[in-house]
Amino acid sequence: MIDTHHHFWRTALQEQPWRSPAHTELAVDFEPADLAPLLAESGVEATVLVESVDTPEENDRLAAYAAAFPQVAGIVGWLPLADPATARAELARADRARWCGVRCLVAREPLDWLDPGLMATLAAADLAWDVVPVTDAQVEAVVALAGQVPELRIVVDHMARPPLESGDLGGWAARLAALAGRPNVALKLSIGIDLLASWERWDPEAIAPAVAHAVAAFGPDRLMLASNWPVVTLRADYATAVRDLEAAVVAAGVDDAGLAEVRAGTARSWYRLPRT
Numbered sequence: 001m002i003d004t005h006h007h008f009w010r011t012a013l014q015e016q017p018w019r020s021p022a023h024t025e026l027a028v029d030f031e032p033a034d035l036a037p038l039l040a041e042s043g044v045e046a047t048v049l050v051e052s053v054d055t056p057e058e059n060d061r062l063a064a065y066a067a068a069f070p071q072v073a074g075i076v077g078w079l080p081l082a083d084p085a086t087a088r089a090e091l092a093r094a095d096r097a098r099w100c101g102v103r104c105l106v107a108r109e110p111l112d113w114l115d116p117g118l119m120a121t122l123a124a125a126d127l128a129w130d131v132v133p134v135t136d137a138q139v140e141a142v143v144a145l146a147g148q149v150p151e152l153r154i155v156v157d158h159m160a161r162p163p164l165e166s167g168d169l170g171g172w173a174a175r176l177a178a179l180a181g182r183p184n185v186a187l188k189l190s191i192g193i194d195l196l197a198s199w200e201r202w203d204p205e206a207i208a209p210a211v212a213h214a215v216a217a218f219g220p221d222r223l224m225l226a227s228n229w230p231v232v233t234l235r236a237d238y239a240t241a242v243r244d245l246e247a248a249v250v251a252a253g254v255d256d257a258g259l260a261e262v263r264a265g266t267a268r269s270w271y272r273l274p275r276t
Helices: 032-042 056-068 084-093 116-124 136-148 170-180 193-198 204-218 238-251 256-271
Strands: 002-006 046-050 072-078 099-103 128-131 154-156 185-189 223-225
Touching: 002 223, 002 256, 032 238, 046 056, 046 099, 046 256, 056 072, 056 084, 084 116, 116 128, 116 136, 136 154, 136 170, 136 185, 170 185, 170 204, 185 204, 185 238, 185 256, 204 223, 204 238, 223 238, 223 256, 238 256
Parallel strands: 002 046, 046 072, 072 099, 099 128, 128 154, 154 185, 185 223
Antiparallel strands: none
16 A cells, blocks of 8 residues: 555644644654554555645655665655746755645635746646645636646545535535546545544544545546545544545445555555655
8 A cells, every 4th residue: 555645744844824722632742663664563664755834844754754764665845836936946956756636734825926937847847736725616626727727637635625524515516526636636545634533533434435536526547545644633543544535445346456546556656656
């Protein structure tokens, strides 16, 4: 298996504005030595390390982590995508030896600053774009960009934030269908911090219908498993999260060949990862 979304951090070195004082479980360092035994326990052979702070220094930290931790097959680095000139400068400056994609934290911004020219540059560099569109306006912007730059591989993180706390999936399912309508958009099966914080406990029964929607919309060859460690530790340990997400894929009727795609094949093709 390839875990397509996790982070490392040292709290003294990076300020994370998305993490609130209530997230006490996350206010500690999470480093390769902490993750290595968890990967072994769950049979995870490779990972994608994702930025969690929008600074050039974060790119330098990610490169150092990847150099010291061979399980990292790819890095989703940071670029200031709202500022194309600065983004191109950082693209030239950063150590991109392991880069497979880029992102910046967008929260609920309307994404009206997306620049097709910059995104075409990313596509030409064979880099994917990771994003978490959670509003109608954001989804419309991502769908429009996918049509404008069809050569760009787009990866939607955290299932585009399904409202599992309410169980009312109608609006989210419509947004998911719009994203899936673009063949250059893929989806990570993971749970983001906003949803995790809304839960009192980890809820695999709530996850299952959302994963079933994702399977129906995207198909296994555009889905990837992702832990979102250590953020997921707000409500679940690593092994539980990976097990329950995979079980939801199987429960959605995905056969062995399709499961192999979700576990690793999609990640390799979408992120251009080497075979281990």
